[in-house]
Amino acid sequence: MANSPIRYAWKRNYTLNRVIPAHSHDFYEFVYYLNANGQTEIDGKKYEFHNGNFCILSPGTKHDEYHIGTSSVLIVGFEIEEAENINFFSNKESSFIANIVEKIEHEISDKKEFYIQMIYNYILEIIIYAKRKIGGYLFKNDSPIDSAISYIDEHYLTNINFNELASRTGYCVDRFRILFKEKLGITPKQYILNKKLLRAKEMLTNTDKMFELISFELGFAHYSRFSLFFKEKTGMNPREYRDTHKK
Numbered sequence: 459m460a461n462s463p464i465r466y467a468w469k470r471n472y473t474l475n476r477v478i479p480a481h482s483h484d485f486y487e488f489v490y491y492l493n494a495n496g497q498t499e500i501d502g503k504k505y506e507f508h509n510g511n512f513c514i515l516s517p518g519t520k521h522d523e524y525h526i527g528t529s530s531v532l533i534v535g536f537e538i539e540e541a542e543n544i545n546f547f548s549n550k551e552s553s554f555i556a557n558i559v560e561k562i563e564h565e566i567s568d569k570k571e572f573y574i575q576m577i578y579n580y581i582l583e584i585i586i587y588a589k590r591k592i593g594g595y596l597f598k599n600d601s602p603i604d605s606a607i608s609y610i611d612e613h614y615l616t617n618i619n620f621n622e623l624a625s626r627t628g629y630c631v632d633r634f635r636i637l638f639k640e641k642l643g644i645t646p647k648q649y650i651l652n653k654k655l656l657r658a659k660e661m662l663t664n665t666d667k668m669f670e671l672i673s674f675e676l677g678f679a680h681y682s683r684f685s686l687f688f689k690e691k692t693g694m695n696p697r698e699y700r701d702t703h704k705k
Contacts (some may be wrong), residue, residue: 469566477522480521
């Protein structure tokens, strides 16, 4: 695989209670747990893995694995030019990922012409899928809470599912709320409402958009709810605020 973006592509069968000591690579690694149960520690954070879970690891990321019982794992080491620095663990099973992994298994087994290029193409599909479908982002080397905050900053105008967001940080939703509040002093919901309030003030002051349109863009089901929320926070309804602050 010299001069190839694929460093290796293996399917490994581990014997009883296999322990893989902490280590890192100078390239990316995709790990898919075909038939496995155990625990991995990635950059100091522990995750439990089961059948159908997978992770994407950045160069230099320290990680280990402890497999309970016998197990089977597919591993691909690879390089990507101008890629972001990412560490990602998915505890969700995905038929899309499972189908791609099955194709990679066939390429590894058959070793037909251009099989390395095919494996690389499949890896790119996995990364794109993870970005688009599994929350639309991959955690960078910030803390999980910092990464969640960054995600909220980009998506606060959408309907964020806190259970899913918490799961992607590796915490249950209650623990996620506690850690979030410890860091910022407010809950995730309050953080989003504060951002919506600032955005509302900006639109009321700097645009001529109709109040109903502003309400819709901010994700409120009805203008009356938006108006009540805005007045509770500012002491004025949206029209009064615009009349007072319009530039």
